[in-house]
Amino acid sequence: MATGKQHYSYNHIHNLIAHSVPEFAHAPDVLVAISGGGLIPARILRTLLKKRFGVTVPIRVVGLQLYDDDAEEISAEGVKRTQWPSAHEWGLSIKNALIVDEVDDTRTTLQYAYEHLRKDLAQDVTISVFVVHDKKKKKRGELPSDVRYIAAAHVDDLWIAYPWDAIDIDDHEKRAAEQGLA
Template identity: 40%
Template sequence: MEQYNFTYNDIHNTIRTSAEKIKASGFEPDYLLAIGGGGLIPARIMRTYINKPILIVSLSRYSDETGTAPSETPVKLQWLETDTNLDGKKVLVIDEVDDERTTLQFTLNHLYDTHPETEFAAFVVHNKLKEKKGTLPERLSHFFTGEDIHDYWINYAWDAENIDQFGKK
């Protein structure tokens, strides 16, 4: 099976370049919003270049306790506090990969439902070049991708059980 092994350096460099593109676009977020778990580390790296507070939402794509049965619809595990006032703000939603697009669709639709006066943009480190099951909301002001890649399995450094062996052939 074809696969990618992305090191921390790979991710950091991709996000640095992407932050420059985001700034050049004129989109200046008031907040970064990480989709946990995969978006947590990219959001923190993005904060190095776009120094704004990080908010977090967490979803699960698995419908049972063993983590083996993919769910068609993500389930909210952690969401924004109801007193988080985002009205009139700009928020950059961050995740590691746009694979089927169901996570981005679910997250953005719920964000728009609860924060209709907020301008949202999205950033993914990797966008898989394939047909997507989900769609991005028409209201989304910008969709930024760090790198477009083939539809191969992705191994991220933060998922490695043995980081000393990660990426070695």
């Protein structure tokens, strides 16, 4: 990974997501937010999809963690599953599920989420992926070639500092402005 951090403001992220909404031909039946990074993008996407398609898409949360945020590096244990809906929580009427996360860094977490959703949902369910940022680098994980993949932005391999991880939001927003990412 290159040195340095990219600080993105809430406004910048909201606008990236908003510019991606035209890529959706229809609203998914469920947004599968990978916590913690996919929660806020999923909520923003839900509002924008409701405006476009007139339906409120439910959000289900899966707790997956690959990074040790304090050390800003991949955990030695790999993907850690901290939360997963039970079979009845998914519902029977799902035909299109959309996995939402903030960043596709190694693709390991997305692969894990896809594979476990594929086991839990009916085989005729279409599973797609949406990320705010796709890092331009070789990935460790893979997704099947038929998975629809939407990235709001393709970015260099720098550590991304998101506003929802900030302790001092004013300092974060100042840094985002200085980097032209406000």
